[in-house]
Amino acid sequence: MKISTCYPLIALLMAGCGGTKSPKPSSHSKPPATVMQISNEMQLASVTLTEQAERRLGISTAAVKRQPVETRRPYPGIVVVPPQNLTMLMAPMAGTLRYAGSPAVGASVRQGEPIFSVVPMLVENYALGPTQEMGLKSTRLTLKQNEDAILTRINNAKVEVEASLIDLKRAEQLFKEQVGSRKRVDDAKARAQLGQEVLDSANRELATVRQITRQDTTPTASPMTQAAPMSGTISKIQVASGQAVSAGQPVLELSNLQHLWLRVRIPQAEAAEIQREETARVGSTEAVPVRGAPTGDQLTSSLDLYYAVENGRLNPDQRVEVSLPLKGSQQQLLVPTASILYDIHGGSWVYLRKKPQQFERARVQVEFSTEGGQSVLTQGPKVGSTVVVHGAAELFGIEFGND
Structure with a gap:
């Protein structure tokens, strides 16, 4: 009789301890960034961000524009003492x-x-x-x-x-x-x-x-x-x-090596194209044109122009590349220099905003960069397109770092 009375108690205890397990909450939250898979190599992948991810990356954009830009041409020069x-x-x-x-x-x-x-x-x-x-x-x-x-x-x-x-x-x-x-x-x-x-x-x-x-x-x-x-x-x-x-x-x-001259030799056939009253450039350093009759070499049909420059790291008889301004200006395709990315092969790219939170990589061809932080393109997106300026490198990492 005592044994039979224990069975209901044991069954009750087993029922209380062996309840059904509560299911784990399934998390299907949206990832901060996704990369669209491409079907062939001719297509470029697009990156889609969430609104929160875009704010965290600090994405900023600028419009592609076409404006008149001063054109320049490089010439060989030599540093001389005035x-x-x-x-x-x-x-x-x-x-x-x-x-x-x-x-x-x-x-x-x-x-x-x-x-x-x-x-x-x-x-x-x-x-x-x-x-x-x-x-x-x-x-x-x-x-x-x-x-x-x-x-x-x-x-x-x-x-x-x-x-x-x-x-x-x-x-x-x-x-x-x-x-x-x-x-x-x-x-x-x-x-x-x-x-x-x-x-x-x-x-x-x-x-x-x-x-x-x-x-x-x-x-x-x-x-x-x-x-x-x-x-x-x-x-x-x-x-x-x-x-x-x-x-x-x-x-x-x-x-006195504090002030030096640049002697720039140009072909006489191109002398009429040079804007002689404007400043020349050696890297990021500007050189002021020196007034006076230019010298020349009849054997090589060349002309020597002189520009004064404050000496930074230049030495007499040093050979440098001097950028001279040309007459007139041309309409050029411009994008911010900060928007341009380079791959391991030297190719240049920008990211275009196609839709809200959706970006696509596009190839560009850079001709030169200006002092105002703009780059002139010979090949690139259409005027009015929106390129990513701040956050372009992060998009590049998301695209190629995604498995």
């Missing part, structure tokens, strides 16, 4: 040259730093022989010719400075009246500064020549020291220490 930035130190009198230190080409010197001294060669009874007299007359004639040539350069430089200051004043007035551009003011300032540097260099050369001319021809026992007339870099050494020199003989050349 003539006004070169100063030749000459022996102030005849004698034996002694350097103050151990100068070397490429060494820097400061203005006023002693460079060399000349110890005069004494002649008995201070009398010059016939050979010395003839050499002295020849030196004086050469110095006189140099002085006349420098005076001509000074007069031309003064005219150039006056003209550049007038242009600068006009450009500033037009900019103040909101008619001219800031770029024109900057170009006018650069030309005025360049003209002033030419004038200062010519005045320094004139002072050196006149100092030599005023020297007493009677030999003395006191050596004469020549200091650096400007801060710069030694570019040439023409006389060795201990060598005999005559009055006015070139000894050493100093170069």
